[in-house]
Amino acid sequence: MSTPDVDGMLAEQLLRLTRRLHRIQKQQLEPIGITPAQARLLRALTLYDTPPRMTDLATRLEVVPRAVTTLVDSLEASGWVRRAPDRTNRRVTRIELTDTGRATLRALRGARRSAAEDVLAPLTAEQREVLGGLLSTLVDGATERPC
DSSP: OOOOOHHHHHHHHHHHHHHHHHHHHHHHHGGGTOOHHHHHHHHHHTTOSSOOBHHHHHHHHTSOHHHHHHHHHHHHHTTSEEEEEOSSOTTOEEEEEOHHHHHHHHHHHHHHHHHHHHHHTTSOHHHHHHHHHHHHHHHHTSSSOOO
16 A cells, blocks of 8 residues: 655645636736736835846846846836936946836735635635745745745
8 A cells, every 4th residue: 555645745736726826816917917927027126125127136036137128128118117227337227116017016916915815715814824834934945035
């Protein structure tokens, strides 16, 4: 009689949950007119004290710089971000949120909250608290905290 692969089953459940969260989030973002990748970059901008360079964003998002350029191009076309020259080094370009981008971030927070409520609905408050603690343990075990 073989023993069940508990770790493998947990990994599969986490992957299924991640896919479900992604699907729900995508549905929530669609009315806003933004993709999950664009939303992630907008959220990343809020983590900096001063507007970051594209290379800073690429590092934080764990993507190649070219991917950030494409995302910034689309966000800039939508009026959510703008490229701004660095005040001390004219060769450096910084990425700033616009007022429209800040308003979009507020809408994104609502969409994320709604998506989380959909997923967490079957859990009691106590179960949510336990899950939060377990997820924090898993996330904190990572070497870096991406967005």
